[in-house]
Amino acid sequence: GAVVSQHPSRVICKSGTSVKIECRSLDFQATTMFWYRQFPKQSLMLMATSNEGSKATYEQGVEKDKFLINHASLTLSTLTVTSAHPEDSSFYICSATRAGGYEQFFGPGTRLTVL
């Protein structure tokens, strides 16, 4: 158990467009979901933490108006990159925790390329 999926796995878009990434917990209810970004040969950087039905908590330096997070249900969270620019190109990964647990289970990641 503890499978997390992401869609799409890869997206290429033009500068100025918005991109939505979905994160789903397939076989458990996720009390908390996380969004990370990872640059080549760098560690995972937490962007925000979200709980179902409440506003996301963003890390310092992350623009909440640019990276919109919606945690609509216990199995789905979405990240929308608004007005994407080339510097937003990165590997975005979501994770989720089960009720009563602290282990984070990660999705396969989404490679975003902004031209």
Added chain:
Amino acid sequence: EDQVTQSPEALRLQEGESSSLNCSYTVSGLRGLFWYRQDPGKGPEFLFTLYSAGEEKEKERLKATLTKKESFLHITAPKPEDSATYLCAVRSSGGSNYKLTFGKGTLLTVNP
């Protein structure tokens, strides 16, 4: 501020050559140390959680140990399929309840 330092940055082994990866941490009250494996272009895969000094966990060729200042991931008789980046992360009593702080990882390459 929580800090996690992993060493070495990269490690190249021959198949069957055992070794260890190190994760040193500084936290304000450890609430868990986590090991993950990450393959290129994929999300991290959960391996172990350790909570207190002296604790050990094993899975196939991997064994994780924990002291008050560091954790080791021992790899016994590795195979080429063990090649990956191994990430260490900590959860502390300071800050957000669920936040993990990750190290930069150790890139392990096992040659046949």
